[in-house]
Amino acid sequence: MSNGTRYQVLALKYRPQKFSELVGQEHVSRTLQNAIASGRVAHAFLFTGARGVGKTSTARIMAKTLNCAVGVTPEPCNECPQCKEITIGTSTDVFEIDGASNNGVDDVRDLRDNIKYLPSHSRYRIIIIDEVHMLSTNAFNALLKTLEEPPEHVKFIFATTEPHKLPVTILSRCQRFDFKRVTLTKIIGRLRDIAGQENVTISDSALALIARKGDGSMRDSLTAFDQVLAFCGNSVSDEDVGTLLGTIDRRLLAEISAAVFEADTQGVLAGIKQVDLVGYNMRQFCQEMIEHFRNLLVIRSVKKPEEILDITAAELDELNKQSLHVTALDIQRRLTLFIKAESEMAYASFPRLIVEMALLKAALLAPLVPIQELIEKIKSLETAAVHTPSLPWEASRVVPAAVSQHVEPHSAVTSRPAHPAASPASPPESSGGQAEWGRFVAFVNEKDRQLGSVLEHGSPLKQEDGLIEIGFPAGSYYLTAARDAEFIADVQGLACTFTGEHTVIRVKSIETGFADAPLSLAEKKKSDAEQRREELKQEVENHPVIKEAERVFGCSITDVREF
Numbered sequence: 091m092s093n094g095t096r097y098q099v100l101a102l103k104y105r106p107q108k109f110s111e112l113v114g115q116e117h118v119s120r121t122l123q124n125a126i127a128s129g130r131v132a133h134a135f136l137f138t139g140a141r142g143v144g145k146t147s148t149a150r151i152m153a154k155t156l157n158c159a160v161g162v163t164p165e166p167c168n169e170c171p172q173c174k175e176i177t178i179g180t181s182t183d184v185f186e187i188d189g190a191s192n193n194g195v196d197d198v199r200d201l202r203d204n205i206k207y208l209p210s211h212s213r214y215r216i217i218i219i220d221e222v223h224m225l226s227t228n229a230f231n232a233l234l235k236t237l238e239e240p241p242e243h244v245k246f247i248f249a250t251t252e253p254h255k256l257p258v259t260i261l262s263r264c265q266r267f268d269f270k271r272v273t274l275t276k277i278i279g280r281l282r283d284i285a286g287q288e289n290v291t292i293s294d295s296a297l298a299l300i301a302r303k304g305d306g307s308m309r310d311s312l313t314a315f316d317q318v319l320a321f322c323g324n325s326v327s328d329e330d331v332g333t334l335l336g337t338i339d340r341r342l343l344a345e346i347s348a349a350v351f352e353a354d355t356q357g358v359l360a361g362i363k364q365v366d367l368v369g370y371n372m373r374q375f376c377q378e379m380i381e382h383f384r385n386l387l388v389i390r391s392v393k394k395p396e397e398i399l400d401i402t403a404a405e406l407d408e409l410n411k412q413s414l415h416v417t418a419l420d421i422q423r424r425l426t427l428f429i430k431a432e433s434e435m436a437y438a439s440f441p442r443l444i445v446e447m448a449l450l451k452a453a454l455l456a457p458l459v460p461i462q463e464l465i466e467k468i469k470s471l472e473t474a475a476v477h478t479p480s481l482p483w484e485a486s487r488v489v490p491a492a493v494s495q496h497v498e499p500h501s502a503v504t505s506r507p508a509h510p511a512a513s514p515a516s517p518p519e520s521s522g523g524q525a526e527w528g529r530f531v532a533f534v535n536e537k538d539r540q541l542g543s544v545l546e547h548g549s550p551l552k553q554e555d556g557l558i559e560i561g562f563p564a565g566s567y568y569l570t571a572a573r574d575a576e577f578i579a580d581v582q583g584l585a586c587t588f589t590g591e592h593t594v595i596r597v598k599s600i601e602t603g604f605a606d607a608p609l610s611l612a613e614k615k616k617s618d619a620e621q622r623r624e625e626l627k628q629e630v631e632n633h634p635v636i637k638e639a640e641r642v643f644g645c646s647i648t649d650v651r652e653f
């Protein structure tokens with residue numbers, strides 16, 4: 091920025107002039123260079139991707155390699171007249187057209203007339219159409235005719251941010267390259283190079299702020315850098331960058347999120363005050379907070395977060411430290427609150443208030459244990475409800491203060507689900523045989539605990555006059571025990587007493603998977619417990635207090651345990 095010299099914006103001054111200078115699109119460069127080296131260059135290319143990631147720069151580099159006086163080489167020489175003309179945009183054989191402003195059929199007809207002629211002093215006539223999706227339907231049709239039978243000396247390069255808007259007929263005739271968003275680390279690397287060349291003193295964290303502002307676009311990052319340099323000159327402080335770009339200092343985000351996890355409400359509100367003082371947009375701050383928590387969640391959830399997150403190594407270190415003492419679930423519950431707040435802010439007149447409420451809620455989120463206690467309490471009330479119908483009033487008594495403030499009293503009363511006793515889920519006592527068997531086993535248990543414990547694992551196959559046939563799983567310990575002559579004699583004796591008539595006990599082996607055998611008492615107990623558990627879970631899930639708790643805390647039930 092020497093005096094008198096016209097300042098050239100960085101995006102132009104440092105525009106890549108060869109493939110090796112293209113940042114973040116190595117996959118494109120490699121394929122194009124291979125095509126050039128092998129002499130198999132398509133006649134139409136489509137470059138897609140977000141704005142400012144290098145599509146038109148690549149198109150120009152490609153044009154130079156094709157027309158370079160030195161020869162068709164993987165890199166242009168950038169010295170010959172052809173290269174130089176393309177760089178400054180004066181080549182008579184390279185047409186750069188903006189699809190947005192030249193989108194009519196006449197423009198395309200002019201173009202078609204133009205390309206009929208051989209190049210004046212290059213190998214090819216090269217047509218670069220930027221924002222090609224903006225062309226009208228008629229213009230596309232006119233273009234298609236040329237694309238179907240392109241003259242040997244013509245190459246097309248189309249660039250677009252919205253490839254889905256292109257007709258399939260065009261898409262199918264182009265070799266397509268998808269340009270990626272440039273990663274934060276690569277943008278920072280490039281900015282650091284440029285800062286060096288421009289003799290600018292700036293910290294890595296300030297460069298990260300600038301790169302983040304660019305959001306994956308090299309051009310937007312360079313524009314942000316221009317803005318910073320215009321204001322700060324050659325010595326740039328972190329604070330200036332934050333204020334200038336309206337980006338939030340990562341440290342402030344880290345401080346506020348630490349306050350959230352420490353339930354430090356004072357710290358949370360002081361942090362938001364700070365955000366407001368420097369004039370940040372509250373919704374943007376909320377979005378940054380969401381991204382911050384999302385980063386924490388990823389770090390807590392995967393083994394190699396660096397492969398997923400677009401952050402610098404220093405930021406990763408910092409986030410790692412922060413995530414040490416929190417669980418993924420803790421982060422997730424808070425993240426849900428912020429996402430909800432963010433969507434509410436779109437229509438809110440008091441965005442700061444919404445952020446404050448969300449962060450306070452997040453800070454005061456009860457740890458998971460009390461929620462389980464809540465479920466336990468409700469469960470015990472469910473049991474009580476079988477005897478007393480006045481549960482709703484009791485329910486409002488056990489709800490923790492945080493919840494009860496939000497529960498409309500009548501909603502707790504009116505939407506009470508039917509209590510378990512009335513639910514159809516508990517089956518009626520099955521067959522008379524099962525009941526009789528149950529009584530017999532209970533009788534045996536009373537007389538001889540050891541005999542009874544074996545019988546509990548047997549299925550009553552037959553209970554006729556004078557005969558009880560009991561099945562045990564083949565190969566089981568119980569089958570062996572039951573086949574013992576002494577066991578049979580003892581049980582037979584008890585059976586006679588129980589039925590009042592002479593009874594024969596027969597023990598059979600049941601093949602596993604023999605579905606027709608009635609459940610043994612032990613199996614029945616287990617299956618009843620499972621059913622009970624399922625009912626309990628549904629009861630808890632449907633309970634209005636729990637639903638309200640889920641809504642208020644932004645959480646969900648992961649497990650229901652019976653105590």
Ligand SMILES: [Zn+2]
Pocket residue numbers: 157158159160166167168169170171172173174
């Ligand atoms: Zn050249």
